[in-house]
Amino acid sequence: MSSAAACTVPGPQRVKWGENMLRAFLAIWIGRLVALLFRWLKRGGTSLPGYLALKIDPQLMGRLTSRYEKVIIVTGTNGKTTTTNLLASILRAAGLKVVHNSEGANMPAGVATALLARRGEVAVLEVDEGTLGLVTRQVKADMVIITNLLRDQLDRYHELEQLAAAISRALAAIPAATLVLNADDSLVTSLSQVRENVHYFGLARTPWSQATTSEVLEGHICPRCRRPLQFNFYHYSHLGNYYCPQCSYSRPPADYEARELELSSAGARFDLVYPAGKLALRTPMPGIYNVYNVLAAASAALLLKIDPATIARVVATFLPGQGRAETFSLRDKRLTLMLVKNPTGLSVALKTLTAGRGKATYLLAINDLAADGRDVSWLWDADISPLLQAPYHRIICAGLRAGDMALCLKYQGVKEADLKVIPGQEESVDFLLGEPVDEGLILCTYTNLALYRRILKARGAVSEVTPLPSLSGTP
Amino acid sequence: MKLRLCHLYPELLNLYGDRGNVLILRRRAEWRGIEVEVTPISLGDKLDPKAYDLFFLGGGPDQEQGVASADLVAKGPWLKEAVEAGAALLAICGGYQLLGEYYRTSTGETLPGVGLFAVYTEAGNKRLKGNIAIQVEELGTDRPVIGFENHGGRTFLKGARPLGRVIYGDGNNGTDQTEGARYRNAIGTYLHGPLLSKNPHLADYLLRLALQRRYGEVELPPLDDTLELAVNEAVYRRFLPTKGKW
Incomplete structure (x- = not known):
């Protein structure tokens, strides 16, 4: 499947700054002008500047990101916005100039709007999982973080396996990108394909882990041999420790694993055990899903060689933005x-x-x-x-x-x-x-x-x- | 009185809140003092055709449905025997397709079905999705049955009687105004999800069908369906096409 898909998807188009100069300049300045206009009118939160700019120059996202040192994409069903905002905060605290789409505007127009607004060294882009392919076709991302694949708006994306196949094709367009994947989600790990630069984050067994679950499940089928998967335990939804009794497919060992988790209404604390050491993290965000968000962002930051003390400091005070809670x-x-x-x-x-x-x-x-x-x-x-x-x-x-x-x-x-x-x-x-x-x-x-x-x-x-x-x- | 309900492949065919229907049937029976026993039957389990009054089969994601289909075809003769003996059945979306004669994929491959309903399904290009309302004669009321459909396959009747006539939406295939299929006390439909929640008239019809084999004509005491009927009416009116109206 994946090899056939790789043949049909065009590779990343390395857009050079010199090509189509006029079109690009026009797109950028009209986009910025519209953004300025909206700011004067005090109407934030619109993706219109990016929408117009992409109409003028469809390759704009590729052009604008080609001069970044690092481009990081965060995608998946839940937790994208919190993970993106937290990672951006950590990188900023480490002294990097970061651009990110913080308001959850994660369709191409929203991504382009954020990129138009300012220039930076690192772009942290939240990208809608259903339109990832539109972005990776032109944005040569260095890292892709996938939070989870859960049942979402099915009238838009149909069944999850189809979505996973689309994401797989989108990733095939950026073969050099490092993948940071949720080990506890069999649908996400099935995306690792045959790549070397894959890192997994996951959650060890906790006192809240359950042997069975009452939540409706997705991802019961082994991605390799298509037989039903078995679970040693569940964390929530279909996230947990799974294995296939038929073939050898199972939850991969997590390179970045949360252990000794303590949860309370005031937040959570856990040890993040990673190849080079152990980092104690405390977050004021409650809920197991936020443990995954912190785990994803912190793992990515460690991979980017950010000082562990900086990560712990930002995680300790970070609260989600508008409306998440x-x-x-x-x-x-x-x-x-x-x-x-x-x-x-x-x-x-x-x-x-x-x-x-x-x-x-x-x-x-x-x-x-x-x-x-x-x-x-x-x-x-x-x-x-x-x-x-x-x-x-x-x-x-x-x-x-x-x-x-x-x-x-x-x-x-x-x-x-x-x-x-x-x-x-x-x-x-x-x-x-x-x-x-x-x-x-x-x-x-x-x-x-x-x-x-x-x-x-x-x-x-x-x-x-x-x-x-x-x-x-x-x- | 006791209703014995068999929920087929509950962990595999569970798309779009289909399982809600089992809960709704249970509640509407229990509120009338009818005992309900739900038995999950899945891969490799034996199916006793005489042990159940009502079967429920939902829709599933492609992979899950693929796993369930081979097993269901093997169980087919038992299921047919039960329906021939008068058991009621509700099959939704993918479950409905699996109970037809065959499914022809986009590559021309023919996948055999159980053959309970005299219908066949062909893969289509564009998914047929959106709000749908149908008229079901047997319910003896003008009140429509409403729901949501989302299917790639087009189903055609090969002698089977439709469940209802499309008022708006696509139904079986988007062309002939038919929706679903009937065979004896079995119902197949594309109206997915918690179909019975907004259609208490259909839910009670199904309960009566299920109970009549062992208890004869059953008079179900009325329930307070004010909320259900208000939602049925509001949703029905909201999506009525206005085209061609003054």
């Missing part, structure tokens, strides 16, 4: 806003948010626009048992698919009296603010995230997250 205070309430975009994301978000929490009202805002995924069947693939066991006061369902969410909860055991269906986003927030509890937890799909943030701000919510240096760099 943001806390606000508004009137008498503490409100947490969090993005959920697929079943695994919803499962781990609920597990993390409900842990040790008292009585709270939960608001689940589900949309089905193109960026959310048109098909909301995935709600039924999530493990919502942590929510069912939590002392919730009420669960509000909002958004275009409020009804679908409510039905999913009803059949899983939430009493209808505890459910409130309010499709309108404004109205749902007003209802939440009238609840007789101190805490509100808002989980929303992609297109609801910015909307809820705006609604909360308009009502006077104050963000408790102090802006991080990693987020101030990109316009």
Whole structure:
């Protein structure tokens, strides 16, 4: 498969700065002008400059990155934005001039927008896993980090194996790139192909590892011989320690392994054991999925020969950016806003948010626009048992698919009296603010995230997250 | 009263929240005091045709479906025997395709199916995906059955009766306005995911089919379906094409 695919994909086009000068200059300056215009209008967070620039010069990403010392791509289903932002922060703290797309704008237009904004020595680019091929066709990346491959917006990317095949083709276009792969994900390790420069990160058995799992699984099939895989234990979703009883395929030994993990609502700590030593890491980000994000970013930084003490220092204070899990205070309430975009994301978000929490009202805002995924069947693939066991006061369902969410909860055991269906986003927030509890937890799909943030701000919510240096760099 | 439900390949054919249907059937039976026993049957397991009232078969990712299909074809005669004896069955998307006569791949290869439904499927280029609504005569109501479809294969009826007529969406093949297939008390459909959640009329119809073999005509006490029906109506109206309307 992979060898045949390699023949059909054009290799990286080494774009020289001299070629097509006029087109490139035009693209860059029009892009920058549009970006400037948006800054004057105080409308950030758009990919329009990159979109226009790519229309003028489709090879722009290759041209702009060709003069970087290092280009690092972060891709996968979940954890891309946090991993990208953390790695960029570590590299900046080490004194490097870093450019990265910090706002999760990870389609080609977003990548180009970030590259247009400034010049740097190192580019850390979050790239959408479905369009990786469009980027690697022109960007000669030095390193690709793949966080995980989980069930996501299936109406866009179909089944995961097809996505894995597309990523495999995209990687074939950059044969010299170092791959930094999640050893615990059999779908990710199947991408290692026959390459020498592959490094694995993974998580050793923890007290939370389970022999079986109630979460719906992907990746049960051996990528080599197509027989069912067996698991010694699971961490979450299909991530864990797997082996094939038929052939010798199994979880590769992790070159960068997290051991002695301790998890709490205040974060996590673990030892990162790597070929040249051991690094104790402490992160304020809770949840096992953030352990993987820290592990991915720290492993990449060690591979880039960054001083371990610098890595530990940045990890110890780094908090995720906008909306990934943001806390606000508004009137008498503490409100947490969090993005959920697929079943695994919803499962781990609920597990993390409900842990040790008292009585709270939960608001689940589900949309089905193109960026959310048109098909909301995935709600039924999530493990919502942590929510069912939590002392919730009420669960509000909002958004275009409020009804679908409510039905999913009803059949899983939430009493209808505890459910409130309010499709309108404004109205749902007003209802939440009238609840007789101190805490509100808002989980929303992609297109609801910015909307809820705006609604909360308009009502006077104050963000408790102090802006991080990693987020101030990109316009 | 007891409903014996067989969930086929639950760990392999579990795409798009299909398993939600098993939960919905269980709840709607239990709310009426009917005991429910769910038995997972997977690779290599024996299938006793007399042991179940209702079979459920979901769709799966390509690789998983490939692994399940060979095993399912081997179990085919048992499954057919059960349906001939009156058992009910719901097969979704990939599961529906596997129960047809064959699947012809894009390279022209013919993969045999179980042959329960007199239908065949051919690989297509563009995936047929989006919201769909169909009219199902047997339900005895104007209320449509709504859902979401996402399939590359085009299924054609070779004598089988369709489950319903397409109001909007693509259905079996995007051309002949048919959706799904019926054979005795078996239903095959492309409406995937938690289909039964927004279609309580279809869920109860299936429960009645499943129970009638052992208990005769069963009168199911009504449930409070206000939420279900409101969602059915809202989603149905939201995606009604407006083309050709004033």
